Amino acid sequence: MKLERVLKGISDIIGVYNPDNTVLFYNEAGYDFFKKSYEEVKGKKCYEMLNRNQNCPNCLCEKAIETKQITQGEKYIPEINKYMEYRYNPVLDDSGKVIFVVEQLRDVTEKKSFENILKESEERYRQIVDISPDAIIITVGGEIVLANKEALKYQKNLIGKSAYKYSPDFAKTMNKKMKQILKNKTKKTTFDYKAVFSDDTKIDIEVSSSYLLYKGKPAILSIIRDITERKRELNSAAKIQKELLKKPFPLVNKAHMESLYIPAKTVSGDFFYTHKVNEDLIIGIIGDVSGKGITAALNISAFNVLFNEEVLINNDPSKIVHSLNKKVAKYIGERYIAVCCFSFDFRKNESKIVGAGINQFIYQNNKGNTENRIVRGPFLGMFEDSEFDEKIIHFKSGDKFYFFTDGLDFIFDNEEIKEEYFKTITITELKNNIKSSLKSMLTDVEGIKDDCTLLALEIK
Template sequence: MAVDKHCKNLHRAPSPEQCMDHYGCIYENNHLITLLVNPVDGSITDANRAACEFYGYPIRIFRKLHITDLQADPYAGLEDFIVQGMPGDEHGANRVFMDRHLLAGGQVIDVEIHTGMMSMLGRSSIYMVVHDISERVRSEQRLRESEERYRDLVELCPEAIMVYSGGTILFANKQTEKMFGKKKQELIGQRIESFFSEQYIRSAKYNKLMTWGSIAKERFRFEQRFIRHDNRIFDVEISGVPIIYEEEKALQLVLRDITESKKEVERAVKLQDHRHAVVFPLEEKAELEKLYIPARTLSGDFFIFHKIDEERVVGMIGDVTGKGITAALNISALRVLFADCMEVTDDPLQVMKELNQKAILHLGEDYIAGCCFCLDFGTGLLKAAGAGINEFIYVPKDREGQCITVKGAPLGMFGDSEFEEKSISFQSGDRFCFYSDGMDLLFDSQELSGSYEYLTDRIAGASLQDDCTWLSLSIK
């Protein structure tokens, strides 16, 4: 508190006029809510303009009140105020405490009170500077409630969830106990590595996680294999998102045990690879070369050959909607539907019509792009119909390839779809190339009529946007 040269020390008995001028200057016009309280009986001896405006009392009323009249707690007394607000040592050091006060209109306000002792005209008073902290208290309450709701929701979650920052676990839900093999209380304050050892060299993303702590700025997801302290192996998918936890930056991690699902995927991959290891049913009639490269673990591409007799083979190349297990299941369903069609017709156009109706009935909105073809070696005729895969290449012997278009919407998209069929006469030395959309994204039609070796070399360094399947049938 600044003091002018006329009133440096009130204990030197300045004149009343000097003190009142000083008092009016630094007290009455102060924007801080300020009260003077008699420490003997708790009566309010003065209040500045800011206090009158805040509490809603005119000064004449204020001077009739006691400090206990402002306290919202009906059981609070002068003794409580003195214990909290009276300076506790010989130096008169300021005190700070929180209370709840009543305004003139009955509204309860949370306040933070700073008190100290001052002497005016030989009389000691407790001066109070009052700060309205209602909004801060409400914000803290909302934060506490939010954290409680967060904890309740997280505890109900079937996935292992933890909060991680600065290299340590700050919070863990009940589900983490199953994965970590420890009580969640034992996890707090520990590092993830304290419970697992990596089977393989750490991934770059896992290394980042261990050093990120509280500096990640966006959500992320990766997979990691762990060996627990009891040698149990876990394949874990770790998803993370930056959050504010207890007013600090942190990461919320969701750890999902994907050990069994990965085993299912591995089994599906082996089955898919086995199915694509087929040879052409009439090897003495044509030579098959094939490229089959999934963009991910499980491909949505497929190809099928069905032998009608010793002269005819029906084939289909296709791409189903979606990836992973869903795609694998749809391919399996389509193989069954295709086999059903073979009981009715071997004409590619009719096969497409039949499959379109069956796809609408059984596959819902999972569409299938495909091209169906029939090679009749007895007549030397190929028939082909398209449904989403709308072109293939015919390469006559010793001549350049021709791109053949067969129009038609993907199977299962429209109930009244029309499909186009084209017929091409062939002879020994001719070649047909069928391919999925993934190949079409990487190569032009001239390249797609190239050799197996050429495409293999080119695709080796390519960044795949989709599954790639390419079939070359060379007529013998």
């Protein structure tokens, strides 16, 4: 009776049997489960509770009596349409003889159904994943736990391996990005890596990664594409772009120029050119072509031709911008181009700046006072009869000018950040500080959202 009271509050089904399988009693959960009273079960065999007339196949109770050890298992009971978890504990007297057996039953039907659903879902999911033309892997804690057929073409034994192993040059960057994806539960972010496989094959890959739960654990699903050929073409275009932007300031005895050029991807849509008209006058332009990649590179090349043609006949930024506005609409179609065109006349000590889509620049006088200047005007090619603002600044030795594309707006539109950067003494230091910040951002999940280009000039 004391034992029955102890077992009464236990939610699992507890039954106590004689060694001949005769029921001594159940706890309250047992009577409720079998829908029987104490009088109805007393003296009955345990298998009779299920309306059977003989021991259950592979009876674990019999095994517990025979081995005198705890036995446990799980089985489906068709009579009640449930999955049950079994545990039998034989109780021995001082001589080592089994005097009764304690049975513990737990209904695991819901858990089992959920496991079956997960298993079916995973099988269906794997079928979908396996027909993907792209390689797909899932990583948990940096370890590959799932790989589709396309991924296994690169490396047969991927499961259980560290994802970092196949991109050793980028291991630290990958680790940092994976931690950020898991922390922020990022849904989609894309990066380029160089992968190395067991046969020393090296390829450029584009990896699009997203956070998900895999078997209840935080995981990362990555879709991997071989972009080796595309990367080769983009690298060639990027190399040409960088060579074009390496040219020094045309009048080195008049001003010092620093430039910063960091694409969000391999090829940028940003550009700048400076053209020497004579020993006292230069014309320059900084711009951003809509679009990315090869298309942007081609449009930049086309615009470069238009600009170089224009500066041969025009020395005034306002006239240049008006003329280019009409030509862009005619030759480059629906692509808009944002520019800021400027001239520096060192005979008059006069600068003219015209805005068309790039509508601000920064002027810092030789005393260190900094001003944001606005030059309003729409993108080139947007409207045929557009009007563009012009600012005229009479400069002195030590004055500084900063022209930049919208990728750097997050710095120059933030007064606190801008003030910190402009504490630097030289334009070289300012450029290097911004460059260092942007380089560290390239390894973050968010990355650099747009191409970043800066043109800084200091009057000598």
